[in-house]
């Protein structure tokens with residue numbers, strides 16, 4: 001199924017897009033601005049967050065989501081999934097689509113090659129990892 005394992009071309013396209021975006025300091029800042037503004041429940045969760053640290057951790061995590069898409073080894077995401085899951089922060093599954101949408105807001109802003117097809121490639125590429133996170137422990 002396409003949603004279970006993204007087509008290799010979609011993975012390559014999304015990862016190339018990420019390469020074009022990730023070197024911009026503003027890319028992750030714009031992601032967080034869009035994400036925190038996307039639901040009133042989200043901003044308070046980041047009230048005490050050190051965003052310099054948070055952006056570095058997210059950059060690492062995006063790399064893990066891409067690795068997971070190529071080879072779904074649960075060890076890759078387990079620590080981050082535990083932190084977000086029912087035993088710790090208990091992030092509701094409904095908030096994960098907002099994460100993906102906010103990422104695409106930042107991609108549209110920073111990737112000159114952004115397009116609807118590329119957005120679909122990003123969704124397909126990150127779907128397995130995001131699905132793992134939202135289901136973890138539930």
Ligand code: HEM
Pocket residue numbers: 042045046048049050054057058061062065080083084089091095096099129130133
């Ligand atoms: C697949 C999607 C997501 C990824 C890859 C991701 C990644 C991360 C990472 C790497 C951290 C840092 C963990 C650490 O401190 O060791 C983090 C923290 C956090 N995430 Fe996520 N996250 C995702 C989705 C979400 C969603 C949907 C929410 C909903 C509000 C959320 C809220 C938070 C909060 C509140 C923190 C803690 C910030 C702090 O320490 O001040 N995350 N996330």
